[in-house]
Amino acid sequence: MMQLFRKDRMWTPRPLKSRYDVVIIGAGVHGLATAYYLTKLGITDIAVLDKSYIGAGASARSTAILRANYITAEGIPFFRESLKLYETLSQDLDFNLMFDQMGRLDLGHTDSAVYGLRVRAEFNQMLGVDSSIIGPDEIKDLVPAINLRTGQTLPIMAALYHPPAGTIRHDAVVWAYGRGADHGGAQIHPFTEVTGFLRDGNRVTGVQTPVGPIHAGTVLSATAGWSSTIAAMLGIKIPIVTHPLQAMVTEPLKPFIDKTLSSANLHVYVYQTDRGEVVIGGGVDPYPSYSHRSTLHQMQDLAAHVLEMLPCLREVKVMRQWTGLCDMSPDYAPIMGPLDGIEGFYMTAGWGTWGFKAGPIGGKSMAEFIVTGKTPDLIKHFGLDRFRTGRLVNERAAAPAAAIH
Ligand SMILES: Cc1cc2nc3c(=O)[nH]c(=O)nc-3n(C[C@H](O)[C@H](O)[C@H](O)COP(=O)(O)OP(=O)(O)OC[C@H]3O[C@@H](n4cnc5c(N)ncnc54)[C@H](O)[C@@H]3O)c2cc1C
Structure with a gap:
């Protein structure tokens, strides 16, 4: 039986060591x-430092x-293995993560978009990921509330249907990994x-902090939007640009959709949570920034676009x-491993x-990397050196600018 541990401490405050x-x-x-999987591999002398509260970042x-329905031979197996780990994560971490494997539809509204979805379906099937193309009738069956836009601009012509996709309670995942x-x-x-x-x-x-220096055998940066600022502390410029991304949620409604829907052409993605709220998101803000401010402009855009799909x-x-x-x-692919010319330091970004x-899978792979010193096969294409050798992964086609989740 799943335990909620509401009275128990999630993690224990301990004095910082040197x-x-x-x-x-x-x-x-x-x-x-990464910390959790390191402990599973026998490394327990670990400190995870955050400048803010736990989970304050994008997580x-x-x-x-x-989901796992990516497009490249490098990305698909990586995300497939992550989804597999998510399927049993509540049990592994003994924490109710509210995992809901509801399935996902990536909608195609133009011939070229449908062609792209067909290519993804082929690659997905070759690499063991369940996804296939379905037509408007089947889409309407799966999502009765959808406006197929027949006779309008950008009619829904087909969808890439990916049944194992889902959603999970994001902050619970962070807390449960922290507790583990x-x-x-x-x-x-x-x-x-x-x-x-x-x-x-x-x-x-080691690292420098306001409370003094902390020495370390290995340092890992897992700072996502702040990765360039960390690399800059080492005098290195990395090819990462930080953009804000906004999302919004409605008041709770009775259940009416049980799929995640994404449309690159309509610049929006949407799903309904178990609480009934409708989560709506789109593409990143078009300018680089470290601002956490939400904008009326983006809310208006998201609202207009979601109504084109779900007028209800x-x-x-x-x-x-x-x-x-x-x-x-x-x-549009991760950067995992060492930075050129620097020893004792890795980055996952x-x-x-x-x-x-x-x-x-990112955490499990980095833990294996740190323990063995060998790059696990699943992440061997994600090194920073690919920007020097030109062997890019090019995952952008499965992460079109507007609906990239
Ligand atoms: C609105 C939104 C929606 C998204 N939706 C999805 C989605 O549906 N599916 C999906 O797969 N991804 C989604 N993403 C992306 C996903 O959230 C991130 O890629 C992921 O959470 C990054 O995790 P992380 O652990 O690398 O970084 P983060 O969770 O950002 O954690 C980085 C941490 O580093 C800390 N830090 C930074 N600098 C320092 C420092 N100098 N010293 C100490 N600590 C520091 C920060 O405080 C932060 O807590 C979304 C992102 C956003 C913003």
Whole structure:
């Protein structure tokens, strides 16, 4: 029977030590999952440091859509393995994560969009991911409330249907990984900002914080939207640009859709939570910024676009709107591993608007990397060196600018 542990401490405050085997910067899903899987591999002398509260970054601001229907031979197996880990994560972490495997429709409104979805369906099937093309009648059967836009601009011509996709309670995932890591021996230190690095030549030997230096055998940055600022502390410029991403949620309604819907042409994605709220999101703000301010302009855009797909929402009130930061990489794929010429330091970044779903496999892979010193096969194409060699992953086609989750 699942335990909720409402009275128990999620993690135990402990005095900060002056040295750890591993220091992880950033207590989002990636930092905490890495800490958790490290403890499973026998490394327990770990500190996870965050400049804010646990989950303050993009992880607890995510719309928490999980899927594996990407387009590249590198991306599909990686996200497929993450989705598999999510399927049993509530049991593994003994915490109710409210995982709902509701399925997803990526809608195609033009011949070229449908062609792209067909290519994805073929690649997905070849690589063991359940997705296929369905037509308007089947779409209407699955989502009776949808406006197929017959005779209008951008009619819904087809969809990529991906039954194993789903959603999960994002902040619960963060808390549960934090609790799991803590129970395995890792220490979690909120409100402990990393302001610089300790170095011995090209080797990183620890981090600098306002409460003093902390020495470490290995340092991992899992700071997503702030990754460039961390790399800059080491004097390195990485090809990541930070953009805000906004989302909003309506008042609760009786259940009326049980799929996540995404339309690159209509610049919007939408689903209904178990609480009845309708979550609505779109593309990143078009300018780089570290601002967490939500804008009326984006709320109006999202509202207009979702009504083109679900006109039944026209009288519904928006309850909340929020913003998080996304570390966009040029090829829409992650950057995992060492930085050129720096020893003792790794980075897991480039998670953009798609990184929440990658938390479990991203953390597991980085933990294996740190313990063995060998790059796991699943992430061998995601090194920073690909921007030098030109072997880009090019996941953008499965993450079209407007509906990239
Ligand atoms: C609105 C929105 C919706 C999204 N929807 C989805 C979705 O549906 N599906 C999906 O897969 N992805 C989605 N994403 C993307 C996803 O949320 C992120 O890619 C993912 O959560 C990144 O996780 P992380 O652990 O790498 O970073 P974060 O969760 O951002 O954590 C980084 C942490 O680093 C800390 N930090 C930064 N600098 C320092 C420092 N100097 N010292 C100490 N700590 C520091 C921050 O305080 C922060 O807590 C969405 C993002 C947003 C903003």
